[in-house]
Amino acid sequence: MISSMISKLRENHESLLRYFVIFLVCLCGADFFIERHDTHFKGESVACFWAVFGLIGCVVMGLLCKLGLNKVLSRKENYYADKD
Secondary structure, eight states, rough: OOOHHHHHHHHTTTHHHHHHHHHHHHHHHHHTTSOOOOOOGGGSSTTHHHHHHHHHHHHHHHHHHHHHHHHHOOTTTTGGGGGG
């Protein structure tokens, strides 16, 4: 059951990404109409601040993890062949 659901998601990944982008745009659009109370710093008063902050944070963490773990986990091409 789960494998069929995952395969359907993989087949329709472009439409799923499109829905996520539309949802994010709608949330950012709604953020222009929401009244802000008790902002703690100037960034909170900017519309879509937390959405952009989260997006940049995820991209930076993804790149750092990919580059950092690639150095730690990668092996030479014939690593296992040289063990004999």
